[in-house]
Amino acid sequence: MKDILLLETVDSTNRVARDLGTAGKPHGYAVVAGSQLHGRGRLGKAWQSPPGKGLYATILLRPCLEVKEYSKITLTAGLALSQVLEEVCQLDVALKWPNDIYISGRKCGGILVETSSLQGEADGHFALVGIGVNVNTEKEAFLPDLRKSATSLFLESGKEYEILSLFEAIRSRLLQLIFQLAHEGFTDILNKWRERDMLQGKWTQWLTPTGEVIYGESLGVDNNGILSVRDRSGKIHEVLSGDVSLTPQLGGREII
Ligand code: BTN
DSSP, rough: OSEEEEEEEESOOHHHHHHHHHHHTTTTTTEEEEEEOBBOOOOOOOOOOOTTTTTEEEEEEEEEOOOGTTTTHHHHHHHHHHHHHHHHOOOOOOTEEEETTETEEEEEEEEEEEEOOOSSGGGGGEEEEEEEESOOOOOGSOGGGGGTTTOOHHHHHHHOOOOHHHHHHHHHHHHHHHHHHHHHHHHHHHHHHHBBBBBBBBBEEEEEETTOOOEEEEEEOOOOOOOEEETSOOOOOESSSSSSEEETTTTTTTOO
């Protein structure tokens, strides 16, 4: 396999890939680990990374994109991952903004996109697409507090998957979609992302970065991939970060 660093155990593949990006590794270079000691999720959360059960990988991108377009990489990566899982596993995959992968209402994977400093010469810029997928994980392998909310490809399809082949399919689709983003724009990618949007039209709760909770209906993503939520007073909030989820217990139905 070309342009890939395979490691048994790392702290975080995103950390290793950042060092390699700074050292000049090319577009498409990847770091894949058998397990992570400090796998990182969004918003400072940990990503449980038990040995041999999941895909833990980071793909380095040096896309032909202006800095203001870099935010589009996040949804593009979510679409790439969902398409491959649908094709390989024959499962219906939903996306939760910005890029959680859900199957049958449970989280099966997530993406953590980070960038180098985007100051200075454009040819030094890079993005890191960190991908975590619960592949062959059995129920008991999840920590008890995750057992209800998490799932794996194995639990959903009853089949085990070869992790590196799955990874190669994901890398190849991601590079294809990043090329499309740079040369044809975001419209087609966004439309396909919207078809899988599990929050669209649902009642959600948004935990803002300042710790406030806002309840409202998800209006979906705009042409730049920014999510909007309309609260009960009719005010529309642009969601740039934080955590959005379906209203608990109500499965996304309106709060009475
Ligand atoms: C999330 O859902 O919050 C994103 C999870 C991303 C986890 C992956 S596993 C490989 C890569 N390395 C990390 O430390 N995190 C990402």
